Each structure stands twice: as structure tokens, then as C-alpha cells.
Amino acid sequence: MSASNPPLNDAEASGGSSEAHYKFTVSYDGTSFKGFQRQTDGVRTVQGELEKAFRSVGWTGTAIRGAGRTDSGVHASGQVISARLCWNHPPAALVGALNVSLPPEIAIQDAERVRSDFDPRRDAVSRTYRYRILIHPIRQPLSERNGWRLSAVPDFEKLRETGAVFLGTHDFASFGSAPEKGGSTVRRIYRSRWLRSAETPEKLFFYEVEANGFLYRMVRRLVYLQAMAALGFLPGDSLREALESGRPLRAGLAPAAGLTLTNVSYPAWIYDSDETGKQAEIF
Known part of the structure; x- marks a missing residue:
């Protein structure tokens, strides 16, 4: 099992009353990163920078989940990640809060609520x-x-x-x-x-x-x-x-x-029934 897609721990699996599972679309210039997947301390990766930003909004998980592990120097305009966290504001506000903490080479493009069992790598079509x-x-x-x-x-x-x-x-x-x-x-x-x-x-x-x-x-x-x-x-x-x-x-x-x-496609069932079609985008 890779570091970027570990099994959910008990806290993540059970969740809390205000905890939700979010799917994020991410773009990044991969030039200065040693790939997407988190590595040893001191090695700059996309996943490592994303997790720093997620901690700034209260995320307490062990690792975000990614749709793919792009190599060193490879870029993305449609990478997909997911994470569970407590957030009592609209998804657009979450996008903004995360981008404030991210370096210029990385940006969250949108956030959507998805089913609790969504896996961005395994569920990709x-x-x-x-x-x-x-x-x-x-x-x-x-x-x-x-x-x-x-x-x-x-x-x-x-x-x-x-x-x-x-x-x-x-x-x-x-x-x-x-x-x-x-x-x-x-x-x-x-x-x-x-x-x-x-x-x-x-x-x-x-x-x-x-x-x-x-x-x-x-x-x-x-x-x-x-x-x-x-x-x-x-x-x-x-x-x-x-x-x-x-x-x-x-x-x-x-x-x-x-x-x-540039894109990762998913079936419609990944979305919560009350969130289908809702999406926050920053242009």
C-alpha cells in the first residue's frame, strides 16, 4: 500500500457530525517538485505541500488521497485528491482558505462533497x-x-x-x-x-x-x-x-x-445525493 493511498484510520472512517469527505481538483507546475507523492523529510513534493495547507484548515488525517502519482517534473491541470475534514462553510470558502496556504506553483481549482467511500485512484473511470x-x-x-x-x-x-x-x-x-x-x-x-x-x-x-x-x-x-x-x-x-x-x-x-x-473522470455515484451537481470553482 503506497503512502499516498493508505487505509482509512478509525477516526477517518467513523467521522464526526460535521465531518465531510471532499474531492478537490488541483493544478500545479511540477518543475520544482520531486513528483506528487510525499517522500522523506526535506524532499519537496506536491503531496507534501498540499498536506501542509490542509493542516492549516484543521485537517488531522495521515495522508491525502490522490488519483495519480505524477513523476518529478510532470505538471497537472486536473489532478484529483480527496480528504476528510470538518468545515462549516461553503466549498468555495474552503478552496480560498487552502489556496492562501499553498505555494504559487499549486492551486486548488474546485471542491465538491463526495461519498464517504470515494477513492480518487480506484474509482477513476x-x-x-x-x-x-x-x-x-x-x-x-x-x-x-x-x-x-x-x-x-x-x-x-x-x-x-x-x-x-x-x-x-x-x-x-x-x-x-x-x-x-x-x-x-x-x-x-x-x-x-x-x-x-x-x-x-x-x-x-x-x-x-x-x-x-x-x-x-x-x-x-x-x-x-x-x-x-x-x-x-x-x-x-x-x-x-x-x-x-x-x-x-x-x-x-x-x-x-x-x-x-489534464483530467480524471468518475462515475456519478461518487457524489452525495444532496450535493450532486454542486461545485465551487475559482476562475
């Missing part, structure tokens, strides 16, 4: 990631904070073709490792597509992928191999063959800076 590639022959210090710069232009039509290869249910053993030892490497991809836009001074390509789950570093591996194929360093059909045969391809990962967790 799908997760969506977006990867950003910028094309420019010269370093772009600001843009490269949240993207992978390529000096050569990948063949966009090849990117579109390779992206479609991954749709459906497959064994992705060639593209990542199971989060838990001995775990399944089979995943179902609902969306896998490339988009592009032209901006000054660089061109931008985006890869969007939604699945019922991801292997360790799977998205960065998918992006790297698709880029290598679109740049002519891998045969065009090599990704399909690797997917079907399970044979490994050349080593490599796209940089963490380009990756953002």
Missing part, C-alpha cells in the same frame, strides 16, 4: 494526459519549461497514423511497466490523437491520450517513440509490431516537462 512538443532550432527557455523542444519538424501525418495504432485494448508491455510488481500491462486506450497549432516563434504539436489506466512512464514512452518514427529514426510500422509482439523498441523517454495530467 479514465485519466487524460496531454503532451506538448515545440519545434524551434534555437533554445526557448520559457517555452521549454512545459514542453519538449525539437529542432527538426516531425512528419505530422505519421504522428496521426501512429497515434491511432494504440486505440483499443492492448498489452503495452513494450511501452511501460506495471505500477505494481506482477501487475497487468493490459490497458484500454479511449483516445489517442495528435493536434497542432502554429505560434510565434515556434510551432506546437500536442498529443492527447485518455485511457482506463497507464503503465509507469507509459505516456512519455509513447510520445518518444512516435516522435522518433515521425522523424524517420524508426520504421513506420515498428510501433504496431511492438504492440502486437511485445518486443522492446529503442530505449528513450520524452522529457517530463512536456507532460500534463
Whole structure:
């Protein structure tokens, strides 16, 4: 059992008359963090900073629960966490109180009451990631904070073709490792597509992928191999063959800076009957 998703203790399970279970959507710039999951003292993580803020509003739990453990340097605009706490004000006030105590790189975007048995990781129906590639022959210090710069232009039509290869249910053993030892490497991809836009001074390509789950570093591996194929360093059909045969391809990962967790989807039953549809958002 990971530190970020421990079993509920007796106090959390029983709750009090004014205690409620909340679901929060969180965004963060992961550049200066050693990933999401709390680590040893002195290591700055997203979870560690969030828990400090939660304690400032009276939270007494042992660990917040997260939908995913993003790697060092990976960003999020739609990470989901949950926590139990006593709060006798509207959710919007809770969002504001937490954000006052958070560092500039992290912000709570909304808060909703959910069922007492909600688990943001296990109850997720799908997760969506977006990867950003910028094309420019010269370093772009600001843009490269949240993207992978390529000096050569990948063949966009090849990117579109390779992206479609991954749709459906497959064994992705060639593209990542199971989060838990001995775990399944089979995943179902609902969306896998490339988009592009032209901006000054660089061109931008985006890869969007939604699945019922991801292997360790799977998205960065998918992006790297698709880029290598679109740049002519891998045969065009090599990704399909690797997917079907399970044979490994050349080593490599796209940089963490380009990756953002954009959304986590859940079934409607996670919400309290008297709170369904109610949501506090800060714009």
C-alpha cells in the first residue's frame, strides 16, 4: 500500500457530525517538485505541500488521497485528491482558505462533497494526459519549461497514423511497466490523437491520450517513440509490431516537462445525493 493511498484510520472512517469527505481538483507546475507523492523529510513534493495547507484548515488525517502519482517534473491541470475534514462553510470558502496556504506553483481549482467511500485512484473511470512538443532550432527557455523542444519538424501525418495504432485494448508491455510488481500491462486506450497549432516563434504539436489506466512512464514512452518514427529514426510500422509482439523498441523517454495530467473522470455515484451537481470553482 503506497503512502499516498493508505487505509482509512478509525477516526477517518467513523467521522464526526460535521465531518465531510471532499474531492478537490488541483493544478500545479511540477518543475520544482520531486513528483506528487510525499517522500522523506526535506524532499519537496506536491503531496507534501498540499498536506501542509490542509493542516492549516484543521485537517488531522495521515495522508491525502490522490488519483495519480505524477513523476518529478510532470505538471497537472486536473489532478484529483480527496480528504476528510470538518468545515462549516461553503466549498468555495474552503478552496480560498487552502489556496492562501499553498505555494504559487499549486492551486486548488474546485471542491465538491463526495461519498464517504470515494477513492480518487480506484474509482477513476479514465485519466487524460496531454503532451506538448515545440519545434524551434534555437533554445526557448520559457517555452521549454512545459514542453519538449525539437529542432527538426516531425512528419505530422505519421504522428496521426501512429497515434491511432494504440486505440483499443492492448498489452503495452513494450511501452511501460506495471505500477505494481506482477501487475497487468493490459490497458484500454479511449483516445489517442495528435493536434497542432502554429505560434510565434515556434510551432506546437500536442498529443492527447485518455485511457482506463497507464503503465509507469507509459505516456512519455509513447510520445518518444512516435516522435522518433515521425522523424524517420524508426520504421513506420515498428510501433504496431511492438504492440502486437511485445518486443522492446529503442530505449528513450520524452522529457517530463512536456507532460500534463489534464483530467480524471468518475462515475456519478461518487457524489452525495444532496450535493450532486454542486461545485465551487475559482476562475
